Amino acid sequence: MAKRTLILAFLATALAAQINSVIIDTDAGSDDLMAIAFLLAHPTVHIEAITIANGLAHVDAGAHNLVRLLELSGRKNIPVFTGRSTPLRGHAEFPAQWRKTSDELQGVTLPVAARQPEPKPAAEYFLQRLKDRSHPVRILALGPLTNLAEALQRDPSIAGTIRELVIMGGAVRVPGNLADGGVFKTNNRTAEWNIFVDPLAARIVFRSGIPIRLIPLDATNKVPIDTAFLREFQSAAKLPLAKFVAQVLETDRKFIEDGYFYAWDPLAAVTLLHPGVVKPSRMHIDVRQDPPEDGRTVQTPGRANVDFALDADAIAFRKIFREAFEK
Numbered sequence: 001m002a003k004r005t006l007i008l009a010f011l012a013t014a015l016a017a018q019i020n021s022v023i024i025d026t027d028a029g030s031d032d033l034m035a036i037a038f039l040l041a042h043p044t045v046h047i048e049a050i051t052i053a054n055g056l057a058h059v060d061a062g063a064h065n066l067v068r069l070l071e072l073s074g075r076k077n078i079p080v081f082t083g084r085s086t087p088l089r090g091h092a093e094f095p096a097q098w099r100k101t102s103d104e105l106q107g108v109t110l111p112v113a114a115r116q117p118e119p120k121p122a123a124e125y126f127l128q129r130l131k132d133r134s135h136p137v138r139i140l141a142l143g144p145l146t147n148l149a150e151a152l153q154r155d156p157s158i159a160g161t162i163r164e165l166v167i168m169g170g171a172v173r174v175p176g177n178l179a180d181g182g183v184f185k186t187n188n189r190t191a192e193w194n195i196f197v198d199p200l201a202a203r204i205v206f207r208s209g210i211p212i213r214l215i216p217l218d219a220t221n222k223v224p225i226d227t228a229f230l231r232e233f234q235s236a237a238k239l240p241l242a243k244f245v246a247q248v249l250e251t252d253r254k255f256i257e258d259g260y261f262y263a264w265d266p267l268a269a270v271t272l273l274h275p276g277v278v279k280p281s282r283m284h285i286d287v288r289q290d291p292p293e294d295g296r297t298v299q300t301p302g303r304a305n306v307d308f309a310l311d312a313d314a315i316a317f318r319k320i321f322r323e324a325f326e327k
Contacts, residue, residue: 097183170263190298286300
């Protein structure tokens with residue numbers, strides 16, 4: 001009986017590990033780092049790898065910062081793969097000052113990295129890993145979708161290994177956020193940044209057949225990060241990952257005080273573990289490719305390809321997110 005109990009316990013642990021196995025694709029912005037820290041705070045979440053997309057941070061700087069974050073968390077065995085430095089098509093990019101801030105992380109304390117990112121490019125990693133159909137995995141995409149789309153272009157069949165793809169991106173029934181803060185001058189009022197930077201990549205992914213859960217601005221707009229949240233989090237931050245997130249929030253204080261900061265990527269990370277925090281709706285989504293609506297995620301006729309989060313529970317999010325850093 002004891003042996004049978006041990007076997008059942010082992011199988012249950014193995015199943016939980018498989019269910020909670022995730023690859024994180026990120027552009028290493030401040031909200032990305034908060035989201036990743038949230039998952040690192042959960043010892044039951046098995047992060048197979050982190051891939052760096054071209055977005056808020058430049059890929060080399062972003063990869064370096066992620067290796068340092070993993071050093072802080074004690075999860076030094078998680079490999080980090082660097083993606084290409086340009087979109088699949090075009091030259092769209094985040095504002096230079098935002099990128100500089102994401103690269104340098106001034107005001108944030110991280111240890112010196114004891115290792116380097118992996119030499120293999122991110123798309124090569126996806127191709128190799130996703131050929132293993134016997135071990136399906138979930139992917140959390142927190143930036144432009146360039147890395148995964150590049151791999152899908154080379155081998156569309158790898159889509160079948162992805163159990164679920166949770167994407168923070170898009171704006172379906174609300175305006176886009178390119179003009180928020182007045183830094184980026186544009187006539188595009190419909191696109192969200194992650195999709196805008198590489199619309200072709202987003203279209204490839206949305207048309208791939210991968211089960212997609214989309215966390216767009218429609219949901220994240222319901223979860224603002226305000227000064228009250230900032231104060232509460234900072235006052236309770238005792239453990240290393242919590243102190244790290246408190247510092248990251250402080251670097252974004254101006255955006256928080258001006259009302260332009262939301263739980264973009266953290267909401268997606270929380271949704272990965274707690275799907276009930278958002279309210280989903282099934283629909284078919286495509287991505288516009290041409291100005292002035294390049295990067296717009298739009299509902300079009302067709303078989304549903306996305307579970308789209310149209311609402312979010314801000315109270316539940318705040319509770320779940322804060323409590324993760326108190327253990």
